[in-house]
Amino acid sequence: MASLADLAGHLLTDESTALGLNEISLGDIQLLFAVATLAERLHGPLPAVPSAHHLFMGYGGRSPRLDAPAVDPADRSVTRDQLFRFLRLDDAGRSAAEAALSRLTERALVLPSSGIRVTVPILFHRQAGGGGYGRPAEQLLTEAFNAPEIHRIAQGLGLAKARTRDEAQRQIVDVLRDAKRVRAMAAEAPPAALDLLDKLVPGPPLLRTHCFVSRYGGGFYPGSGGKFTFREGGSGDPGTDWLAARGLVVPVDEDLVELPREAADALRDHDRAPSYLSVPPPVGGTVEIPDGAVESQAQAALAEAASRVELMLRQVAVQPPAVRKAGGIAVRDTRRLAKAVGMPEEQARLWLDLANNADLIAPCAEEPEAPARGRGRARRPESQPPARMLPTERYDEWLAAPPARRLLPFVATWAVVPEVFSHWPDENDTPVALTAPEDGEAVDLRHAVLEALATLPAGHGVATGKSARGRATALAALIATAAWFRPTALTQGAGETERVEATLAEAELLGVVAHGALTSLGHAVLGFLRAGAHRHFPAVPGAGPALRDRPALDDAVRRLSAALDALLPAPQTTARFQADLTAVVAGAAASELTDLLAACADRESEGRAVVWRxxxxxxRRALDSGLDAADLLARLADVSEGGRPLPQPLEYLVKDTARTHGRMRVVRSACCIRSDDESLVSELAAARALSKLGLRRIAPTVLISTADPEATLAALRAAGYAPVLEAETGTTVIEKARQERAPKRMPSLSGARPRRGQGPGTAQSLAGALLAGR
Structure with missing residues (x-):
């Protein structure tokens, strides 16, 4: 935008207004509708438009342009006193409404004025025309349905079978225009349907639901000819399905329905003031939590997460899992990783998905060999080699960081990734890791749940650990509060309960929630979301320089990092070596200590203390890497807890193993095995386990092999021997495992381009850019 006029024009468009509505509360939406409803009473109805369109287009498409007469919103403003009297607010309500108007002005959903008047974009006046009602049933039914759906609704209303679609639709409209019949239907409605009507009748008349699907596999712009049909098997929410079957909600877009004007008018109390919930409803069914229990459980969860994530990615680096042609990590590889790390398979999938979306691992396909050129008919191209999950170039720096810094990208990615990975709704579909994030409402749902938990009084949590019935009641209360914060993101149906439950389970694994309450880390994650971090996904938080042009987001990242530092103690740099040949690390180990122990020991158990055997x-593995006995013992002594001497059995083990290590040597001449021990050479020549090497004795101390040196070394070690690789000069070759890395794919947070355009990050920088004509 080159000028203030351009900016103002953009902010007044229907599309810009609709996008702003996706991130405000129910109370704020009700306040905006109240302004438009009062404006109609004071200034009369708007000029007629060809077709109204709904508000929440940010979920599936772009707002269509309507050829409506131009109306200046300022001509339909109301005074603050008029608005407050219309809502019948007391002093506390007026204070809450004043604060809300200030917030909405910052978002350009309330337009700047002289101070005593309130002006809202013209989209609200179109939608709230007629007192906040939806559109007439005739228009909604015509635009939404073909004949089969119309006849189905007529049948649901108990009407006589009509000969034509038009006749059936006239009968439906007649029922909805009959206020007595509508009220009689409502009196017989199940409680779930009545709860939905209580929200729809006062306005706005829109509801997210899953009871309809497009006949053409995608959303449509109203008036474009797209039609809907009932979802096979229903939406999973009996209340919504009951309303849909009787024409009391009609689809206007994918997963969005509207209450017809006639039904709302019949059910509305015309003497009651418009609904305005300035604060969220309290979360019911909470329980008291002992002092310190929340932070203690968060510490335990984070310590376990840090250990398991490190183990998981080390396993990926050693044995990269395969990526299926259909997408996702092969199930057998996920199970192998879960077994190696000692965690449930569903948790392994979550860590893999988060690591992938934090750019720590990535699918990478090997380069296919170029086909040989020759005469004659061209050869058919070989199939592409399978892809594998490899650590990215970020992995090594990540591995060297302390546990708190290692968990930062996981926690931050979980907050902003548009997917609830633990929720797998299709029971007939096998869950796989490495799914593409596609849930457009996941971040808003997560944000709303954390906001709802933040309203709990100190020392209280949601009772999610009780019986199944008690847990369902507690979750319903939590969802009701969360829906106030993001009314367009939660359906409050059966499927929504499962998504919220999965979200809470993930939050507990990450130390964001404990005992049904927000932890200190949870409050930091909530601040991260409030700062708009989700608009920068995909990006890697905590990497790169500070976000100088976005101070609020930079501060949120620093608070998130500080919360992790406070909950996770400094990594351990020492181990306690015991006479039973174990080494115990009490807590998370530093990367250098883990590398040393992994080189000469096997991890035996997990928990707050990690035991190595x-x-x-x-x-022998350590000696193969080039260490000698003296060097290995010296390095172990350096990390011994309290400077204690190493146990004698450990010294004996290292020295005895070193004494037999290297008695045979593999020569690089493709390939010879030599040893000064003639009896050992005879033993190797006769070993059935080494028959695949085709060993042949050519001298009392020399064997030749048909396999290359690497394969020969591997076979000898698999058979229980301890060879080393020898160069042509006679010196021992230090073997290093080949480290494969995938390229980085994502920028740091400071280098990410926010969705919906870059734009200056502060009001001052925006003003400077506009005044400079940039």
Whole structure:
């Protein structure tokens, strides 16, 4: 935008207004509708338009342009006193409404004025025309349905079978225009349907639901000819399905329905002031939590998460899992990783998905070999090699960081990724890791749940650990409060309960929620979302320089990092070595300590203390990497807890293993095995386990192999021997595992381009850019 006029024009468009509505509360939406409803009473109806369109287009498409007569919103403004009297607010309500108007002015949903008048964009006047009602049933039914759906609704109303679609629709409209019949239907409605009507009748008349699907596989612009049909099997919410079957809600877009004007008028109390819930309803069914229990459980969860995430990614680096052609990590590889790390398979999938979306692992396909050129008919191209999940170039720096810094990208990514990975609604579909995030409402749902938990009084949490019935009641109360914060993101149906439950389970694994309450880390995550971090996804938080042009987001990242630092103690740099050849690390180990122990020991158990078992095979592994016995013992002594000397059995084990290590040597001449021990050479030549090497004795101390040195080394070690690789000069070659890395795919948070345009990050920078004509 090059000028203030351009900016003002953009902010007044229907599309810009609709986008702003996706991130405000129910109370704010009701206040905006109240302004438009009062304006109609004071200034008369708007000029007629060809077709109204709904508000919440931010979920599936772009707002269509309507060829409506131009109306200046300022001509339909109301005074603050008129608005407050219309809502019948007391002093506390007026204060809440004043604060809301200030917030909405910052979002350009209330337009700047002289101070005593309130002006809202013209979209609200169109939608709230007629007192906040929806559109007439005749228009809604015509635009939404073909003949089969019309006849189905007529049948649901108990009407006689009509010969034509038009006749059936006239009968439906006649029923909805009969206020007595509508009130009689409402009197017989199930409680779930009555709860929905209580929300729809006062306005806005729109509801997110899943009871309809497009006949053409996608959304449509109203008036474009797109039609809907009932979802097979229903929406999962009996209340919504009951209303839909009787024409009391009609689809206007994918997953969005509207209450017809006639039904709302019949059910509305015309003497009652418009609804205005300035504060969220309290979360019911909470329980008291002992002092310190929330933070203690958060610490335990984070310590376990740090350990398991590190183990998981180390396993990925050592043995990269395969990526299926259909997408996702092969199930057998996910199960292998889960077993190696000692966690449930569903948790392994979550960590893999978060690591992928934090740009720590990525699918990478090997380069196919170029086909050989030759005469004659061209060869058919070989199939592409399968892709594997590899650590990215960020992994090594991540691994060297302390546990709190390692968890930062996982927690931040969980907050902003548009998917609830633990929710797998299709029971017939096998869950796989590495799914593409596609849930456009997941971030808003997560944000709303955290906002609802933030309203709980100190020392209280949602009782999610009770019986199934008690848990369902507690979750319903939590969802009712969360829906106030993001009314367009929660359906409050059966499927929504499962998504919220999965969200809470993920939050507990990450230390964001404990005992049904927000932890200190949870409050930091909520601040991260409030700062608009989700608009920058995909990006890597905490990487790169500070966000100088977005101070609020930069401060939120620092608070998130500080919360993790406070909950996770400094990593351990020492281990307690015991006479039973175990090493115990009490807490999360520093990367250098983990690398040393992994080189000469096998991880035996997990928990707050990690136990490593030092075995001859593990010591040989360290010796294979180039360490000698003296060097290994010296390094272990340096990390011994309290400077205590190493136990004697450990010293004996290392020295005895080193004494037999390297008695045979693999020569690089493709390939020879030599050893000064003639009896050992005879033993190797006769070993059935080594028959695939085709060993042949050519001298008392020399064997030749048909396999290359690497394969020969692997076969000897698999058979229980301890060879080393020797160069042509006779010196021992130090073997290093080949480290494969995938390229980075995502920018740091400071380099990310926010969705819906870059734009200056502060009001001052925006003003400077506009005044400079940029």
């Amino acid at each position: 030092i075995t001859p095979a593990a010591v």
